Amino acid sequence: xxxxxxxxxxxxxxxxxxxxxxxxxxxxxxxxxxxxxxxxxxxxxxxxxxxxxxxxxxxxxxxxxxxxxxxxxxxxxxxxxxxxxxxxxxxxxxxxxxxxxxxxxx
Amino acid sequence: xxxxxxxxxxxxxxxxxxxxxxxxxxxxxxxxxxxxxxxxxxxxxxxxxxxxxxxxxxxxxxxxxxxxxxxxxxxxxxxxxxxxxxxxxxxxxxxxxxxxxxxxxxxxxxxxxxxxxxxxxxxxxxxxxxxxxxxxxxxxxxxxxxxxxxxxxxxxxxxxxxxxxxxxxxxxxxxxxxxxxxxxxxxxxxxxxxxxxxxxxxxxxxxxxxxxxxxxxxxxxxxxxxxxxxxxxxxxxxxxxxxxxxxxxxxxxxxxxxxxxxxxxxxxxxxxxxxxxxxxxxxxxxxxxxxxxxxxxxxxxxxxxxxxxxxxxxxxxxxxxxxxxxxxxxxxxxxxxxxxxxxxxxxxxxxxxxxxxxxxxxxxxxxxxxxxxxxxxxxxxxxxxxxxxxxxxxxxxxxxxxxxxxxxxxxxxxxxxxxxxxxxxxxxxxxxxxxxxxxxxxxxxxxxxxxxxxxxxxxxxxxxxxxxxxxxxxxxxxxxxxxxxxxxxxxxxxxxxxxxxxxxxx
Numbered sequence: 001x002x003x004x005x006x007x008x009x010x011x012x013x014x015x016x017x018x019x020x021x022x023x024x025x026x027x028x029x030x031x032x033x034x035x036x037x038x039x040x041x042x043x044x045x046x047x048x049x050x051x052x053x054x055x056x057x058x059x060x061x062x063x064x065x066x067x068x069x070x071x072x073x074x075x076x077x078x079x080x081x082x083x084x085x086x087x088x089x090x091x092x093x094x095x096x097x098x099x100x101x102x103x104x105x106x
Numbered sequence: 107x108x109x110x111x112x113x114x115x116x117x118x119x120x121x122x123x124x125x126x127x128x129x130x131x132x133x134x135x136x137x138x139x140x141x142x143x144x145x146x147x148x149x150x151x152x153x154x155x156x157x158x159x160x161x162x163x164x165x166x167x168x169x170x171x172x173x174x175x176x177x178x179x180x181x182x183x184x185x186x187x188x189x190x191x192x193x194x195x196x197x198x199x200x201x202x203x204x205x206x207x208x209x210x211x212x213x214x215x216x217x218x219x220x221x222x223x224x225x226x227x228x229x230x231x232x233x234x235x236x237x238x239x240x241x242x243x244x245x246x247x248x249x250x251x252x253x254x255x256x257x258x259x260x261x262x263x264x265x266x267x268x269x270x271x272x273x274x275x276x277x278x279x280x281x282x283x284x285x286x287x288x289x290x291x292x293x294x295x296x297x298x299x300x301x302x303x304x305x306x307x308x309x310x311x312x313x314x315x316x317x318x319x320x321x322x323x324x325x326x327x328x329x330x331x332x333x334x335x336x337x338x339x340x341x342x343x344x345x346x347x348x349x350x351x352x353x354x355x356x357x358x359x360x361x362x363x364x365x366x367x368x369x370x371x372x373x374x375x376x377x378x379x380x381x382x383x384x385x386x387x388x389x390x391x392x393x394x395x396x397x398x399x400x401x402x403x404x405x406x407x408x409x410x411x412x413x414x415x416x417x418x419x420x421x422x423x424x425x426x427x428x429x430x431x432x433x434x435x436x437x438x439x440x441x442x443x444x445x446x447x448x449x450x451x452x453x454x455x456x457x458x459x460x461x462x463x464x465x466x467x468x469x470x471x472x473x474x475x476x477x478x479x480x481x482x483x484x485x486x487x488x489x490x491x492x493x494x495x496x497x498x499x500x501x502x503x504x505x506x507x508x509x510x511x512x513x514x515x516x517x518x519x520x521x522x523x524x525x526x527x528x529x530x531x532x533x534x535x536x537x538x539x540x541x542x543x544x545x546x547x548x549x550x551x552x553x554x555x556x557x558x559x560x561x562x563x564x565x566x567x568x569x570x571x572x573x574x575x576x577x578x579x580x581x582x583x584x585x586x587x588x589x590x591x592x593x594x595x596x597x598x599x600x601x602x603x604x605x606x607x608x609x610x611x612x
Contacts (some may be wrong), residue, residue: 104233
């Protein structure tokens with residue numbers, strides 16, 4: 001019984017580890033992306049106390065996002081696991097939109 | 107109304123390319139931006155003048171420069187160290203041309219041509235052409251590059267009658283510190299008035315045009331192009347997991363694509379596009395993925411579906427990258443399994459889309475490896491066998507894709523043979539794959555198997571290899587470069603580490 005419990009716990013941890021490195025990708029339709037930027041946002045204390053102060057402002061006024069990708073590196077997932085989620089860093093990769101112009105006359 | 111201009115984006119920083127295969131340590135990063143109205147020729151003239159002033163300022167500072175569009179290339183060709191970078195992605199307007207813009211108005215259909223700015227993405231070109239009921243003949247598999255950037259490296263697809271994407275280009279505007287040049291074939295295309303109004307000096311010269319088609323970013327900064335399109339058409343995709351035999355490779359080597367299609371694809375039709383994805387462990391005798399497109403006249407009565415449902419973006423790459431990093435010992439089985447999963451039931455039912463609709467919007471594929479080797483189609487069986495044997499023996503674990511492309515269209519087009527095959531190795535990144543690929547290239551060289559390499563992908567190019575591959579065409583390309591950039595200080599402005607490694611810069 002105890003062995004089974006350990007197997008379940010290890011499977012849960014391994015599952016969290018692998019799932020933690022997954023990519024979440026969100027894009028506007030027909031994106032016109034500019035350069036890639038990566039910001040690391042770290043949430044402390046399971047996000048309870050200081051959530052808003054951990055947000056980040058991207059310098060994209062007037063342009064908007066073309067796409068956003070959220071993921072954690074292996075190291076970031078390990079940090080989260082070993083601190084029982086108290087320190088939870090994630091990487092946010094985002095690209096600004098180059099804008100869409102109508103077809104003009106030469 | 108804002109006119110085209112350059113803005114300073116940021117000071118000293120580290121900048122990574124799209125696929126994170128290299129880092130530039132920049133002194134400054136700038137952005138070139140389109141104006142927000144007016145005629146295309148005025149916007150282009152203004153931008154070219156701004157770019158020239160920017161180049162002169164860089165020359166005075168003694169810093170190298172690099173224009174960057176989609177930053178797509180994996181060969182680090184877009185990197186510059188301790189220099190200035192000019193991001194062109196917001197210089198992205200497209201324009202219709204009128205009959206009187208051409209030198210011989212009666213002999214051309216102006217609706218077939220479009221003037222595009224230097225930062226326009228391939229995806230944007232597809233969309234704009236669709237608006238005017240036109241289409242490109244071919245593109246690469248992705249549409250995230252800028253059009254001039256894709257041309258600069260000879261990006262190719264697998265349309266059986268087409269060359270690289272640069273085959274659409276009819277005129278190029280290039281800016282150097284010493285001049286703004288409008289380069290066309292000697293027969294000429296645009297009127298003198300039009301060229302003057304773009305702020306350019308005409309260069310009507312076949313060698314200069316052939317050099318500018320695949321410029322590898324070494325002749326100056328491309329600020330505009332005139333491209334020619336064809337009436338829009340529909341393609342019907344066919345995607346299927348097939349039993350791929352040596353006989354099939356021999357059929358492809360002979361160029362008998364109809365016979366290949368009759369066996370594995372839609373019966374009774376000539377294929378327009380043929381691509382085969384296999385593995386280096388078992389290039390034939392096992393399963394492979396065949397993607398075949400058939401061309402049909404355009405009509406509006408087709409059901410619009412997402413690009414993925416038309417077989418776009420066979421996205422095994424990111425899945426493969428993850429699986430092979432975790433389980434490198436099982437790479438042979440993983441590659442086969444992923445192909446099965448990626449193709450699923452395949453696409454054999456009747457679906458249609460325009461050319462642009464068959465391409466997926468670009469998305470980042472982190473930690474990828476991507477390399478492409480070109481060879482003579484008449485030597486396909488021998489080359490594929492040697493490549494796969496050497497690559498798998500060295501531990502290479504990427505998919506191997508066969509794409510067919512016509513040679514020519516540029517002095518430095520890597521498709522050197524009239525009937526060329528591009529053999530792509532795409533998969534997970536990492537030192538192991540890179541080492542295996544380089545060992546494979548060394549093995550091919552030792553065996554005397556003639557090949558060239560994609561400028562924008564992972565390669566082992568050296569000045570000696572480039573000289574051996576391109577011979578007299580390289581001498582002609584250098585002669586053009588020295589005409590456009592006669593001052594050695596101007597040539598140094600575009601001389602990056604990577605271009606020196608290729609022997610394209612002093």
